[in-house]
Amino acid sequence: MKTLYFSSTGNCLYVAKCLGGECLSIPKLIKQGIYEIKDDVVGIVFPVYGLCIPPYIEEFLQQLKVECNYLFAIATYGCFAGSVCNELNNITLANGRKFDYVNSIQMAENCITFADMEKQEGDNKKQQGVIDQIMGDIVEKKRYVKRNSLFSKLITRDHKKKYEFPTGIGITEEVTVNEACTGCGTCSRLCPMGNIHIENGRPLFSKNCISCGACIQNCPKNAIHHNREKSSARYRNPHIEIGELLIS
The missing domain is CATH 3.30.70.20 (Alpha-Beta Plaits)
Structure with missing residues (x-):
């Protein structure tokens, strides 16, 4: 099993390590020009940005070729994930592969312009319970896509029109x-x-x-x-x- 991750404060790396297998940094893969991954089970773990898939990750997925029997994606979020699971379900990788399993995990909110970092909990029982459940789903190779409400889809669609985190000048x-x-x-x-x-x-x-x-x-x-x-x-x-x- 290989788990590809992108993590700026450690939340996604922690999830990737919990899920097991070989953890591979997406920025390092991009730097090395590696866009082909082979294994029985392959996963992607990344954070939600502005209720959307970060363009950085979406561009990576569009170039990624994965050969595996089971492909999963986990999005971590702080306050609200929008319809990121629905967005992931609509993505097709460069070799035509789609995700077999899509889920999300609420972690500590790490957006410093949105929340006070001093008030954020690093982990809790509920969070770990969700991680454990997802681990079990992956071991069983469960086929599943977390459903997003119509409200979530509308909110994410609106955020994509005025996306706050494009690659460029940024912050x-x-x-x-x-x-x-x-x-x-x-x-x-x-x-x-x-x-x-x-x-x-x-x-x-x-x-x-x-x-x-x-x-x-x-x-x-x-x-x-x-x-x-x-x-x-x-x-x-x-x-x-x-x-x-x-x-x-």
């Missing part, structure tokens, strides 16, 4: 770096797009950002801030070390 113009920065380069090594470079001991942001927030949430000195953040508190899944999230 770079809303980010500041304060005097606590030591130029350690952790932010650069976390960025899935290679969008951050260290020059003269300071991070410089280019214009190829997907607004994942990994640089803000994981800065060892809490030196990177968003001008609309709810607090200066930061979140990373308590089961994941920062080294596990590094891309380079």
